[in-house]
Amino acid sequence: MSQYQLSRLLRDIARDAEIALRCHTELPAVLKNYNLDEVEKDAVKNWSIPTLYDMGINPLLLLTSSMAMGTDIRAYTAALNEKR
Template structure:
């Protein structure tokens, strides 16, 4: 697991509107720029918030990632509470 790389990606999305946009239009290209496992890639690409949280991703970075990719707070909370 490359948790550092997951959190780095989430942080970078927060810091760069251009990167956030590319995540929506060309996610595979963006994900190739980070050293992620196949499971991590799938979770980020599929916006699997609960899975990322369970892997150890920072919840604040997950929230910011969600907002940067067009999700609202209730949608984020619902996704975070999935399968609890």
């Protein structure tokens, strides 16, 4: 697992609206630019906030990238607090 690569992807999503849009339309092509393992790719494909958090992603980075992906703050909070 490469927390750096995953964090880099989420940072890019939060900073660049075009990358966020491409994640909705052509995610496999976007993921090829990052050295992620299958577990990380699945977490991004499913946009699993609890899984990404458990992988060590900074909560603020996860929040900003989630908002860029269209998740509202209430849904983000609920997902982060859900029982696993």
